Amino acid sequence: MKRFFFVLCSIVLVMAACATATGNVTGVQDITGGIGIVVDASVVNKNTIGRDDFSMPDNRAIATLAGSAAADALARKGYTTAGPVVTIAGARLDAKDKYAVTDMEGKKIEAPEAIQPPFMVEPAIPDTARANIGPLFKSLYTTPGSVSKQLSTVNPAHLDVAEGGGAILAVICAGRIPSGGSRAAAIGTAFVAVIAATAGASTDVKGEVRTQSTAEIYLIDRRNGATLWHDAVEAHDVSPAFFADAVGKMLEKLPPPRNP
16 A cells, blocks of 8 residues: 555656756857847646637746846846847747637637737737747757757747847746646546556556646857757746746856856
């Protein structure tokens, strides 16, 4: 029985993992003209049946706090920022998927097909720049354990989503909260797996029982679109405080500027 509870708790314990920062130290230190900051929050509530929920107020709170944390962390390191922090909701979402969107007043949008991600951009930016938000955030990627030369390079034209600066700091706050139905199914499957384990049978556990979250930073050279620095944190927390804390801690790893 003790073994049963140990295995079951091991399945549902909340864990967090931090990736190792990778980047071009010299390239980061040689940034001139400041750093523009753009933050996207794409946290979705999964539904067992029907459309997944996307809360604009919740995602706005995440992006706003993470943006403030990024600006503060850069200032502590001795870097200057360029222009206002651009906060976005839904840049990482796929336009072909449909969501039950909650607007800033807390009301469900009756015809969510009428709006496409990103659902919010603050402050307002030109339409030409707004059209580059999706391509920018969807082009950001890294390979686990990669070195700087393997980091993503984006189209420099897509970096006009943030004003000025010799570099752009793109912050990703992504996550999904499983539905009550999928939680129950996963826990039930885990229960069966533990029973099977005691009998020597397969212990393959399928289903989603925990909230998943990822905070990432990409420091990108505005001139050529090359990523100069990348870091990521994975956890099971989608609160604004988690994302802000994760972003601040990742940026503390940046090398200091050569000429602050």
